[in-house]
Amino acid sequence: MEILLPDDHAYPRPDIPAQLVDGLNPPQREAVEYRGDALLIVAGAGSGKTRVLTHRIAGLIATREAWPSQILAITFTNKAAAEMRERVGQLLGDSVEGMWISTFHSACVRILRREAERFGYPQGFTIYDSADSKALMKRIVKSLEAESLGVTVPTALNRISSCKNELIDPDGFARKTDLTNPREQLILEIYRQYQRELQRNRAFDFDDLIAQTVWLFRAHPDIAALYQRRFRHILVDEYQDTNHAQYALIRELTRPVAAENVPLDTRIQLAADGSIPPASLTVVGDSDQSIYAFRGADIRNITEFERDFPGAKTILLEQNYRSTQTILDAANAVIGNNFDRRVKNLWTSAGSGKQIQGYAGRSAHDEAQFVADEIHRIHGTGVSYNDMAVFYRTNAQTRALEEILIRAAVPYRLIGGTKFYERAEVKDIVAYLMSIANPNDELSVRRIINSPKRGIGPASETTISNYAADNDMSFREALRQPDAMGFGLKIRNAVAELAAALDEAEASCNPQRPTGAVPVATMLERLIERIGYIEKLRATGNPQDDARADNVEEFVNVAKEYDKQNPSGNLVEFLTEVALVAAADDIDDESGVVSLMTLHTAKGLEYDTVFITGVEEQLLPHKMSADEPGGLAEERRLFYVGITRARKLLHLTMAMSRTQYGETAPSLPSRFLDEVPNELIDWKQSPAEVLSAPMMRGGGGYGGSSYGNSSYGGYGRGGGRGNSELGVARGSGLKQSFKPTRGNRTFDNQVTGKVKDNSALELASGDRVRHTDFGEGTVRAVLGVGTKRIAEVDFDTAGRKKLLIKIAPLEKC
DNA sequence: CACCCAACAATTTTT
DNA sequence: TTGTTGGGTG
Numbered sequence: 001m002e003i004l005l006p007d008d009h010a011y012p013r014p015d016i017p018a019q020l021v022d023g024l025n026p027p028q029r030e031a032v033e034y035r036g037d038a039l040l041i042v043a044g045a046g047s048g049k050t051r052v053l054t055h056r057i058a059g060l061i062a063t064r065e066a067w068p069s070q071i072l073a074i075t076f077t078n079k080a081a082a083e084m085r086e087r088v089g090q091l092l093g094d095s096v097e098g099m100w101i102s103t104f105h106s107a108c109v110r111i112l113r114r115e116a117e118r119f120g121y122p123q124g125f126t127i128y129d130s131a132d133s134k135a136l137m138k139r140i141v142k143s144l145e146a147e148s149l150g151v152t153v154p155t156a157l158n159r160i161s162s163c164k165n166e167l168i169d170p171d172g173f174a175r176k177t178d179l180t181n182p183r184e185q186l187i188l189e190i191y192r193q194y195q196r197e198l199q200r201n202r203a204f205d206f207d208d209l210i211a212q213t214v215w216l217f218r219a220h221p222d223i224a225a226l227y228q229r230r231f232r233h234i235l236v237d238e239y240q241d242t243n244h245a246q247y248a249l250i251r252e253l254t255r256p257v258a259a260e261n262v263p264l265d266t267r268i269q270l271a272a273d274g275s276i277p278p279a280s281l282t283v284v285g286d287s288d289q290s291i292y293a294f295r296g297a298d299i300r301n302i303t304e305f306e307r308d309f310p311g312a313k314t315i316l317l318e319q320n321y322r323s324t325q326t327i328l329d330a331a332n333a334v335i336g337n338n339f340d341r342r343v344k345n346l347w348t349s350a351g352s353g354k355q356i357q358g359y360a361g362r363s364a365h366d367e368a369q370f371v372a373d374e375i376h377r378i379h380g381t382g383v384s385y386n387d388m389a390v391f392y393r394t395n396a397q398t399r400a401l402e403e404i405l406i407r408a409a410v411p412y413r414l415i416g417g418t419k420f421y422e423r424a425e426v427k428d429i430v431a432y433l434m435s436i437a438n439p440n441d442e443l444s445v446r447r448i449i450n451s452p453k454r455g456i457g458p459a460s461e462t463t464i465s466n467y468a469a470d471n472d473m474s475f476r477e478a479l480r481q482p483d484a485m486g487f488g489l490k491i492r493n494a495v496a497e498l499a500a501a502l503d504e505a506e507a508s509c510n511p512q513r514p515t516g517a518v519p520v521a522t523m524l525e526r527l528i529e530r531i532g533y534i535e536k537l538r539a540t541g542n543p544q545d546d547a548r549a550d551n552v553e554e555f556v557n558v559a560k561e562y563d564k565q566n567p568s569g570n571l572v573e574f575l576t577e578v579a580l581v582a583a584a585d586d587i588d589d590e591s592g593v594v595s596l597m598t599l600h601t602a603k604g605l606e607y608d609t610v611f612i613t614g615v616e617e618q619l620l621p622h623k624m625s626a627d628e629p630g631g632l633a634e635e636r637r638l639f640y641v642g643i644t645r646a647r648k649l650l651h652l653t654m655a656m657s658r659t660q661y662g663e664t665a666p667s668l669p670s671r672f673l674d675e676v677p678n679e680l681i682d683w684k685q686s687p688a689e690v691l692s693a694p695m696m697r698g699g700g701g702y703g704g705s706s707y708g709n710s711s712y713g714g715y716g717r718g719g720g721r722g723n724s725e726l727g728v729a730r731g732s733g734l735k736q737s738f739k740p741t742r743g744n745r746t747f748d749n750q751v752t753g754k755v756k757d758n759s760a761l762e763l764a765s766g767d768r769v770r771h772t773d774f775g776e777g778t779v780r781a782v783l784g785v786g787t788k789r790i791a792e793v794d795f796d797t798a799g800r801k802k803l804l805i806k807i808a809p810l811e812k813c
Numbered sequence: 814c815a816c817c818c819a820a821c822a823a824t825t826t827t828t
Numbered sequence: 829t830t831g832t833t834g835g836g837t838g
Contacts, residue, residue, distance in 0.1 A: 295828075622825055
């Protein structure tokens with residue numbers, strides 16, 4: 001496609017309001033002002049890319065080069081989208097309203113719902129999350145006895161997911177793969193059945209959302225033209241993490257519109273042949289932060305951008321506005337070990353700042369205790385908990401961290417992990433809503449048919465399913481005719497009642513009804529009331545069920561909040577939002593707590609103080625990456641992402657032994673630690689120190705001495721194999737007995753808090769206490785009330801700690 | 814049909 | 829170590 005205006009005419013644009021370019025450095029400014037078909041902004045970590053993007057958008061609007069509705073901005077998470085919307089809003093006011101600022105997934109859902117009739121789906125089609133896909137796949141794998149050929153549920157899901165990310169449908173797969181291989185044949189059959197089931201349930205999985213949109217555009221050029229005409233300026237953030245399907249989507253959207261698809265009344269300036277020129281494309285990314293290859297992200301999308309979009313302009317942003325030079329030096333040194341990359345060097349004018357803090361614990365709990373102590377110390381210097389974050393490679397690492405943080409009364413929040421929406425009870429309620437929004441979604445109806453318990457077991461379920469198939473109706477429709485299936489009275493009634501409850505709920509959210517649709521939350525509350533979901537949970541007297549009931553109530557609150565934010569919203573939109581929330585989305589900046597998350601979720605975020613934990617061989621780099629091509633380089637980028645999140649103070653910690661699946665094994669410092677220049681790290685306790693003083697006692701090992709004076713190995717008494725003497729306390733429950741305090745403080749084998757309840761313990765300043773791990777000490781202060789009482793204790797050997805009295809293994813002495 | 818227990822497997826990162 | 833699945837019993 002011809003570029004309409006030659007480069008030197010297009011740039012610079014003098015008419016962009018000064019406040020949009022003032023204060024930008026030269027490359028930033030150029031990135032805001034450049035005009036042309038394609039622009040690649042290579043934005044190093046912390047180089048102000050969000051600022052550039054928002055100002056660029058605002059510039060397009062302010063100069064009247066574009067209407068708000070002609071802007072499509074794609075981000076990686078909803079949170080990033082919300083932030084961008086907010087910041088563009090600050091620059092422009094109400095004009096943001098008409099823009100599409102969203103994730104790939106939400107943008108695609110929006111398109112798919114609009115065009116649903118064109119491919120025979122209801123507008124309220126269901127979106128299956130990974131758990132739903134898994135459940136579906138389980139059934140298929142089982143029915144085909146695929147496991148006997150070594151095709152497990154995760155393998156099958158992975159294969160299909162990569163197919164979709166590559167835009168390969170079952171037929172395409174059949175063409176590409178070696179069908180003489182029975183295993184491949186089996187996977188093809190699984191893929192076929194899986195897609196058939198999705199289709200039958202009128203559902204899409206996550207990967208479908210992108211792939212089906214691309215296929216829709218390719219099959220219906222007129223639909224594609226609609227969006228090609230509409231979006232004149234497309235901006236994509238985190239471009240290095242796009243997969244092939246996402247890339248193809250962008251390509252579809254940036255095609256010129258052929259003359260025959262141009263309506264007569266268009267206000268867009270046409271090319272000479274009557275076609276509409278392609279939309280302008282701006283992508284922002286950093287190949288050093290590409291960490292999603294495992295789910296199909298193709299780094300070549302960014303490295304070959306200039307080839308894909310001839311005439312593209314590239315701008316490099318290397319000045320960092322986030323971190324100290326020390327942190328950047330570490331980051332640069334680490335990433336420099338990846339060859340085959342465009343060299344980029346982050347720099348700052350902010351000064352070198354504090355040294356990186358290193359700590360090698362003897363166990364994961366020891367490591368966690370260091371984290372807890374540091375958090376307290378730093379909080380004491382006036383840093384808010386909000387501004388601190390703890391990162392780890394695998395979710396399994398949270399256990400030890402949580403145990404210690406709870407005990408140490410550090411307020412924290414887990415980001416991601418077992419998410420709220422993945423809890424069984426919440427999924428149940430969502431399944432109710434999906435059943436209502438999409439009656440064809442058999443999977444969801446089946447999920448809730450006996451939840452809460454109604455006495456409808458697997459046998460009855462199969463009967464209904466068969467009846468539905470025989471009579472050519474949906475599963476949900478069949479529920480309305482329980483009399484025809486030869487059930488006993490009890491089951492008949494139960495089924496009829498469920499059908500009626502669903503029908504009533506469905507009717508209440510129909511906008512066509514005389515009194516109008518009822519808000520989502522109201523409908524939901526009535527439904528829960530009618531089926532007695534919460535009531536039945538509360539009745540069991542089981543505290544876990546109580547917690548479940550709380551979660552359901554919390555979900556109702558989510559619905560209420562949604563209604564408040566979206567007065568004209570509806571059930572389908574609510575479900576869309578629920579289906580597409582990501583881990584990073586629920587970070588609340590005001591919550592006043594420390595954030596815990598995986599290195600992956602940390603991408604795009606920043607904190608004053610950062611802890612990267614578990615910097616060990618086998619963990620970071622993770623052992624699974626070893627035999628994947630490019631695996632090590634990706635792990636390194638992950639570490640790099642973690643480092644560059646820190647603004648002022650970075651901690652790198654590890655444990656010299658780690659317990660996994662109940663087995664404790666020694667661990668080695670990560671090779672990445674060697675890549676950080678020595679002089680940048682201040683080891684509070686180095687791996688060597690741990691090894692040379694293996695039998696430390698009391699608080700000697702960490703904490704206490706490690707902060708000042710230190711005396712490693714000084715009085716380490718031989719004898720006692722680490723935890724052998726701990727055999728005691730384990731299950732014994734109450735009062736946590738007296739365990740010899742001289743033990744070294746490995747926490748392995750330690751009970752976690754649930755078994756004991758110290759809430760009755762009364763402490764006052766000056767009391768002498770004994771702690772299972774820290775030995776004896778003097779209470780300095782007691783803060784808080786009730787179950788949240790915190791004791792600040794000066795331990796004789798372990799230093800000063802804050803402890804949550806309720807669950808600390810603490811007693812008076 | 815619901816519940817309990819025993820055996821068993823599985824453990825990277827996530828839109 | 830944890831969670832899940834399967835079989836057997838009430």
